[in-house]
Amino acid sequence: MESTANQIIEEKIVRHGGDVQIRKYVKGKFLGKGGFAKCYEITPESGSRILAAKIVQKASLTKSRAK
Numbered sequence: 001m002e003s004t005a006n007q008i009i010e011e012k013i014v015r016h017g018g019d020v021q022i023r024k025y026v027k028g029k030f031l032g033k034g035g036f037a038k039c040y041e042i043t044p045e046s047g048s049r050i051l052a053a054k055i056v057q058k059a060s061l062t063k064s065r066a067k
Contacts, residue, residue: 009042009053025053036060 007027014020028041028050037054044051 008045009055025051027053 009025009027011023024045025042031039037056039052039054042051042053
């Protein structure tokens, strides 16, 4: 089983004007996995609420459209 203690997940958002925003989340409990991704509970660093995230390995994104 993977260790997820205090692991930070970063989300990079690129706007049309080229502005880049980085959002950081704390990875929590493992929820499950499918054919190409794993799902975890995540919490924004602000701690405002618990969310779910599907995390896909970059290596599995072979088509540019998927990226």
